[in-house]
Amino acid sequence: MVISTMSSERGGQVNSTFASRYVRNALPKFEMPETSIPKDAAYQIIKDELMLDGNPRLNLASFVTTWMEPECDQLIMASLNKNYVDMDEYPVTTELQNRCVNIIANLFNAPLGDGETAVGVGTVGSSEAMMLAGLAFKRKWQQKRKAEGKPYDKPNMVTGSNVQVCWEKFARYFEVDLKEVKLSEGYYVMDPVKAVEMVDENTICVAAILGSTLTGEFEDVKLLNDLLTQKNKEKGWDTPIHVDAASGGFIAPFLYPDLEWDFRLPLVKSINVSGHKYGLVYAGVGWVVWRSKEDLPDELVFHINYLGSDQPTFTLNFSKGSSQIIAQYYQFIRLGFEGYKNVMENCMENTRFLREGLEKTGRFEIVSKDIGVPLVAFSLKDSSKHTVFEISDSLRKFGWIVPAYTMPANAEHIAVLRVVVREDFSRGLAERLISDIIKVVKESDTLPSRISTKTAHVTATVDEVVSSSEGRVKAVKKSVEEIEQEITSRWKGIVDGKKRGVC
Ligand SMILES: *Cc1c(COP(=O)(O)O)cnc(C)c1O
Numbered sequence: 001m002v003i004s005t006m007s008s009e010r011g012g013q014v015n016s017t018f019a020s021r022y023v024r025n026a027l028p029k030f031e032m033p034e035t036s037i038p039k040d041a042a043y044q045i046i047k048d049e050l051m052l053d054g055n056p057r058l059n060l061a062s063f064v065t066t067w068m069e070p071e072c073d074q075l076i077m078a079s080l081n082k083n084y085v086d087m088d089e090y091p092v093t094t095e096l097q098n099r100c101v102n103i104i105a106n107l108f109n110a111p112l113g114d115g116e117t118a119v120g121v122g123t124v125g126s127s128e129a130m131m132l133a134g135l136a137f138k139r140k141w142q143q144k145r146k147a148e149g150k151p152y153d154k155p156n157m158v159t160g161s162n163v164q165v166c167w168e169k170f171a172r173y174f175e176v177d178l179k180e181v182k183l184s185e186g187y188y189v190m191d192p193v194k195a196v197e198m199v200d201e202n203t204i205c206v207a208a209i210l211g212s213t214l215t216g217e218f219e220d221v222k223l224l225n226d227l228l229t230q231k232n233k234e235k236g237w238d239t240p241i242h243v244d245a246a247s248g249g250f251i252a253p254f255l256y257p258d259l260e261w262d263f264r265l266p267l268v269k270s271i272n273v274s275g276h277k278y279g280l281v282y283a284g285v286g287w288v289v290w291r292s293k294e295d296l297p298d299e300l301v302f303h304i305n306y307l308g309s310d311q312p313t314f315t316l317n318f319s320k321g322s323s324q325i326i327a328q329y330y331q332f333i334r335l336g337f338e339g340y341k342n343v344m345e346n347c348m349e350n351t352r353f354l355r356e357g358l359e360k361t362g363r364f365e366i367v368s369k370d371i372g373v374p375l376v377a378f379s380l381k382d383s384s385k386h387t388v389f390e391i392s393d394s395l396r397k398f399g400w401i402v403p404a405y406t407m408p409a410n411a412e413h414i415a416v417l418r419v420v421v422r423e424d425f426s427r428g429l430a431e432r433l434i435s436d437i438i439k440v441v442k443e444s445d446t447l448p449s450r451i452s453t454k455t456a457h458v459t460a461t462v463d464e465v466v467s468s469s470e471g472r473v474k475a476v477k478k479s480v481e482e483i484e485q486e487i488t489s490r491w492k493g494i495v496d497g498k499k500r501g502v503c
Contacts, residue, residue, distance in 0.1 A: 054401050058420045060433075063247050063277040063373075066391065067424035072330045075323070084122075086315075087304060093322045095331040097122045100275075101334050107253050108245075108262040108271050119296055120289030121314055122325050126168040126246035128273035128316050129288035132300075133242050134170045136270065136290070139297040140240075143181070150201075158198045158206045160190025161408040162338045164213045164244065182410040187250040188215045188367070196231050202252035205240050205269075208473045210261050211248030214407060214418070216373035218248055218261065225265040228363060232267075239293075246286070247373045249273030254341040255348060269295040275328045280371075280423060280450070282283040282333070287322035289395065290345040309394040343423050347374035350430050351421045357434035363441055367416050373422040379414060385449035394440040398488065 027045065056066040063098055068076075079093070087094045098117065100236055105118030112118055123129040124130055145152035156177035163180070169180035180195045189212050199206060206228060209220045221243055232238055243261060245252070250273060262268060268291065275285035290296045301312045335343065350376040358364045358378055366378040380388055392404035407414045419433065 059401045084322040110263045123201040123286040125286040126274040129286040133270040141204040196227040210245040213375035216375040241267045246274040250278035254344045273472045283326045377418045385442045398436045
């Protein structure tokens with residue numbers, strides 16, 4: 001890469017990096033450049049290119065925190081150079097992690113004695129947390145089967161087909177068969193009755209979700225606990241429950257304190273939560289806590305004792321940054337129970353406002369429930385002419401990123417839009433979003449349908465969209481054909497990427 005220097009500048013070289021004048025050839029994409037460039041040039045080049053990323057605050061697809069207080073940003077910047085794994089060098093950071101684990105375990109009603117420390121660990125996110133929880137269940141199950149002289153080569157776990165992709169990853173990476181309870185139209189979470197029916201002697205755990213990624217709905221963990229207790233008694237098993245509370249773990253304790261979903265239920269042995277979702281920390285922190293020491297097989301734990309006290313570690317990664325742990329502790333002490341409750345109540349209030357605004361248009365069916373994670377999932381009442389994918393696409397013009405996706409098995413024919421309401425999604429933004437959605441819907445009324453297949457109230461699937469546009473392109477000019485194809489492939493990209501990958 002050539003960064004030209006302005007030869008007319010005398011007495012020192014002034015590098016300028018604005019593309020049209022000074023960066024004369026393509027930026028390195030495959031090989032490391034031969035020569036160095038000035039730091040300000042590198043900065044400017046990358047900063048310019050990043051302008052084309054979406055605006056995180058307008059990214060309504062994600063649960064992950066996009067705003068923190070400047071004081072916390074300062075703490076984060078100050079600890080960017082601390083490797084979390086160096087526990088002997090940074091004992092205070094380790095201590096903050098342990099305090100966070102205790103705080104979360106108590107929030108989830110772990111049966112801890114006075115002064116007893118909780119069993120848990122900070123992770124990169126819920127995905128790592130869930131892998132660790134899954135590994136603990138697998139190992140516990142294997143130990144038991146071995147002791148009984150029974151085969152231990154076919155472990156399985158039971159989930160709803162609405163599971164987040166990370167259980168699918170766990171199943172494949174660690175060779176556990178995933179048995180999924182199918183959904184049905186109008187019921188988009190795991191049915192505890194069907195789940196317990198699927199449990200057999202090889203089931204390492206049943207995994208429930210507190211805040212389904214697709215609709216924000218809480219699964220009925222209490223009913224699951226009761227039904228499974230009964231089955232365990234009949235069969236002489238002790239099949240446990242894991243709760244994936246990635247998004248709901250910081251909602252339920254504040255908004256629905258009487259809802260029993262956590263360690264108050266005896267079969268719940270481990271819970272994960274994403275610190276970077278409603279824990280209100282930037283991306284890069286999750287937590288897993290176990291009910292008691294007995295629920296985490298000791299052979300999975302590596303003990304480090306150079307702190308003077310025993311420091312057990314159980315993670316998949318070694319090195320990682322400390323900032324997120326420090327930021328989590330900041331939020332806990334800065335906000336306290338009162339502060340978290342207030343934030344979550346505001347999120348719920350804005351969710352209600354958004355839902356009512358969408359209902360008033362008369363065009364949408366609300367798929368999310370009143371109780372759950374603050375999000376609105378909604379489908380089109382009539383998608384015979386236009387689909388939610390078109391609406392998602394059109395909202396991009398206003399800067400909004402609102403994903404559209406199809407539901408998993410057996411409700412694939414339902415396609416929805418989803419808006420996650422985070423702390424930084426204010427009432428003002430909610431008002432604008434509603435008015436922009438109304439504009440998009442009105443505009444689409446004036447446009448010709450891209451769908452030829454009539455599918456009553458059922459939203460067109462990707463295949464229908466693809467085939468209808470392929471049918472159309474033959475009759476129109478080349479340039480229009482290209483546009484159609486581009487739109488189709490973009491929709492397809494959104495669906496492929498988002499239907500199981502929304503985070
Ligand atoms: C986000 C999410 C995950 C994955 O969590 P990360 O913290 O992004 O790794 C898992 N399960 C559910 C229900 C989620 O919402």
